[in-house]
Amino acid sequence: MLIYKALIAPFFEFEFMRRALVGACALALGAGPVGVLLMLRRMSLMGDAMAHAILPGAAIGFLLAGFNLFALTVGGLAAGLVVALLAGFVARTTELKEDAALAAFFLVSLAIGVTIVSLRGSNIDLLHFLFGSVLALDNQTLVLIASIATLSLGVLSVIWRPLVLDCVDPGFLRSVSRSGAPVHTLFLALVVLNLVGAFHALGTLLAVGMMMLPAVASRFWVRDITPMILMAIGIGMLSGYAGLLLSFHTAVPAGPAIILVAGLVYAGSVIFGRVGGLARQLFPGRHLEA
Amino acid sequence: MTALVKFRNVTLGYERHPAVHHLDGAVEKGTLLAVVGPNGAGKSTLFKGLVGLLKPLAGQIERGVLRTRDIAYLPQIADIDRSFPINVYDIVAMGLWRNAGLFGGIGDKDREKIHDAVAAVGLTGFERRSIATLSGGQMQRVLFARLLLQDANLIVLDEPFTAIDAKTTDDLLAIVHRWHGEKRTVLAALHDLDLVRTNFPDVLLLAREPVAWGPSNTVLTAENLLKARQMCEAFDDQAAACVDAA
Numbered sequence: 001m002l003i004y005k006a007l008i009a010p011f012f013e014f015e016f017m018r019r020a021l022v023g024a025c026a027l028a029l030g031a032g033p034v035g036v037l038l039m040l041r042r043m044s045l046m047g048d049a050m051a052h053a054i055l056p057g058a059a060i061g062f063l064l065a066g067f068n069l070f071a072l073t074v075g076g077l078a079a080g081l082v083v084a085l086l087a088g089f090v091a092r093t094t095e096l097k098e099d100a101a102l103a104a105f106f107l108v109s110l111a112i113g114v115t116i117v118s119l120r121g122s123n124i125d126l127l128h129f130l131f132g133s134v135l136a137l138d139n140q141t142l143v144l145i146a147s148i149a150t151l152s153l154g155v156l157s158v159i160w161r162p163l164v165l166d167c168v169d170p171g172f173l174r175s176v177s178r179s180g181a182p183v184h185t186l187f188l189a190l191v192v193l194n195l196v197g198a199f200h201a202l203g204t205l206l207a208v209g210m211m212m213l214p215a216v217a218s219r220f221w222v223r224d225i226t227p228m229i230l231m232a233i234g235i236g237m238l239s240g241y242a243g244l245l246l247s248f249h250t251a252v253p254a255g256p257a258i259i260l261v262a263g264l265v266y267a268g269s270v271i272f273g274r275v276g277g278l279a280r281q282l283f284p285g286r287h288l289e290a
Numbered sequence: 291m292t293a294l295v296k297f298r299n300v301t302l303g304y305e306r307h308p309a310v311h312h313l314d315g316a317v318e319k320g321t322l323l324a325v326v327g328p329n330g331a332g333k334s335t336l337f338k339g340l341v342g343l344l345k346p347l348a349g350q351i352e353r354g355v356l357r358t359r360d361i362a363y364l365p366q367i368a369d370i371d372r373s374f375p376i377n378v379y380d381i382v383a384m385g386l387w388r389n390a391g392l393f394g395g396i397g398d399k400d401r402e403k404i405h406d407a408v409a410a411v412g413l414t415g416f417e418r419r420s421i422a423t424l425s426g427g428q429m430q431r432v433l434f435a436r437l438l439l440q441d442a443n444l445i446v447l448d449e450p451f452t453a454i455d456a457k458t459t460d461d462l463l464a465i466v467h468r469w470h471g472e473k474r475t476v477l478a479a480l481h482d483l484d485l486v487r488t489n490f491p492d493v494l495l496l497a498r499e500p501v502a503w504g505p506s507n508t509v510l511t512a513e514n515l516l517k518a519r520q521m522c523e524a525f526d527d528q529a530a531a532c533v534d535a536a
Contacts, residue, residue, distance in 0.1 A: 040374060161392055165384060168376055171369045172436075175341065175358065176387040223420050225375045 010248045016135050020244050023137045023145050023201050024258060027210050028236025030149030031194045033156055033229045035215035038191060040225070041167050044212055045102065046087060050188075051195045051208040052106035053083035055113030055129065058199065062129070063120050069140050073196055080192035083109075085185065113204065132203035132255040134244075141200050148197040152190050159183045164225065202255045210236055213262035220273025235265050294319045294356065294444060294475050295340065300349035301532075302332070302339040308347060309335040311499045312534060317477065322470045324490035324506070325479045327518055331496045333479035334366050337446050340477070359388045362442035364433055366449045366479075372422050378432050379417040382407055385439025407435040412461050427458040434462050445469055447478040451485070463489055483510060497521035 011017045038047045057079025061071035087102060117126050137145075156163070162183040165173040173180050191211075198207035218231035243258030252260070271278050293316035302310040310332035317323060325333050338344040339351055341363045383396060383404050390396060396404075408414060411431040421429065430450065437445060447466075451459045467489070469476050480486050486493060486506060493509040495501040497518035502509040 158393070164376065167371060168374045168381070169368065169370045169384070171365055172384065174343075175361075175363055177392070179392060223375050223422075224377065228375060 006249065007245060010245065017244060017248065019137050019142060020134045020201075020254060021240060023134060023142055024210075024240025024244065025237045026142070026146045026149045027194075027198055027201060028214065028233050028240060030145075030152040031198060031211040032214055032233035032236050034152055034187075034190055034194050035211035036218065036225070036229050036232050037156075037163060037167070037187065038211065039215045039219070041187075043191075044216075047191060047195070047211055048208045049087070049102040049106040049109075050080050050083055050192055051199070051204055052113075053109045054080045054192070054195055054199055054207070055204040056109050056116060058129065058196075058204075059113040059116035062125075063116055066120075067125075067128075069138075069144065069200075072200070073144065076196040076199055077192060079109075080195060081189060084188035084192050087188075110204070128203065130203045130205050131253060132199065132201045132206065134201040134254045134258065135247075137201060145197045145201065148193050152194055155186065155190055159186055163187055202258065206255055206259045209259040209262060210239075213259065213266050214239065217262075217266040217269040217273075220269035220275050220277050223275055235262065239265060292319045293317065294354065296350075296352040296354070298350045298352065300339065300351055301347045302335045302344055303347050304335075306347065307529070308532070309498065310339065310496070311532075312349070313496075313500050315494070315500065315503055317475060319475055320470075320473045321475055321477075321492050322466070322490055323475075323477045323492045323494060324486040325477060325494045325496055326481070326483065326486055326510075327496040327501075328521065330498075331518070331521070332498050333496060334448050336496065337363070337448050337477070337479060341446055356444060360443045362437045362440040362445045364437060364445075364447045364450055366452075368429075368433060370421070370429075372424075372429070374421070376421060377417065378408065378413060378419050378421065378424070379404065381421060381432055382435040382439060385436035385441075388440060403439060407438040410438060410465060411435045427454045430454055431458060431462065434465055438465065443474055445474060445476045447476070449479050449481065452481065459485070483515075486510070 011021060035047075038044060054076040057075035057077070058072045059075070060079075061068070061073075061075030065071035083105070113129070114126065117129050121129075159179075162173060162177060162179045166180050166183060170180060194211060195207050198210050201207075202210060214232040214235035215228075217235050218228045222228050222231055239258050239262035243261040244254060246252055246261060247254040247257040250257075269277065274280065295317040297313045297315050300310065300313045301308045302313075309330075313336070325336065327333055335344065339346055341361050342353075342358065383400075385407070386396065386400055386403070390400070405414075405417075408417060411434050413428065413431050413435065416424075416428070416432075421432065424432065434450075450462060454462070463485075466476055466478070478490070480490075487510060490506055492504065493506040494503045495509050495514055495518055498521055501518045502514045
């Protein structure tokens, strides 16, 4: 049937498609919850900055060891964590608005990273760094991404209470517990970890897309945090699946295709979403009795 | 009568400017104390010092055996993110932190306690409502329910009835009296002097420096109130160092 041929067959016939799908779904599983919390803590732009900050670290790893998974991951993690800690420190100790400092910082990171990659690599290598290689995920990378997702879910379930409380009522948290600061740092570490995982599949420029787009889209459909997380994971997986198919049937590169689909879901949510969507605002329907 | 908290020549303030100046006294266990005074009198500052959010510029606040978990504090403008997707039940449940902590579970008995607290503040049926949909008075009731669950020995309320309707005020006052009946110590910063006269046996009249502290009928005299009103509200940038400063 035509539908089977278009929607299912590519994954049955080609191993690289299956791998890519598994990778994308694992990413969605880890990045979804982290993205929702990032959005609710009003740190979306910081997530973007951290994604760019990963590049110089990974680039140095590349300079030293080529496309070695370990080197790239460790380099990226180190750079990301340094930025995360610095940003957290600045936010907590000064009145300086984070966005100003981060804006300057992430542009510089991007420039430094691209320069370092160009020292040793070709343009193709640079493209891999910027846009990822979701169709070329080897076993090692898949295991890495899956482990990151598992670790994220595990850590999140442990620090859930103080993390949520820190968003809603930080004053109360401070009055009952001293876990506010450590939990915040741990959360930032999780963000960096997921961004490094996404970096391998989607590249530095799009990594944060898998984190933010599903989260922001889910805000337009549900009002409670747990359904929001589930929805973000679902949208992430759907974007992965549909994006890969889009790339398979057209000439669009895979990574950007996934983010494109996620973006379309976001746009659709803004317009048609049940919670604050534009259509609801323009055509609210009759008011209720109570 | 045992003293729960002692203030020894306490000065509290911001950047060397005193907001509470040379306060001496003791809060007895089981008191129901209203702290009154004009705006800028230092009531919020005093409470912040009392719960440990602010370090004194001079003097000591002796809390004796009171630990942080024995104090429940309702700040004046709660720093709560009302747009966060969380419901009434979960906010109230946070009051159980003292027992549940970071990982402790919430058992059936705890669930009952939560429902009882919600009912005590008159919000039965609101459990699943998102806090974004609550009015000011309803939100204040939610915070009182949380205070109920905190089961604290010392309860500090900073202007709990400001901008709250009469019915809610009456209901929440009933809870304050309930706490007093349970021999808990309650301090409340208030502006409505009639409310204070009818409900609070003890009053501290503060105008940066303590004007009077004792039974409400002796403290809330016209003379004292006039003295309090004459206090200067503004920080004086030209002020010299205080001669009584330690």
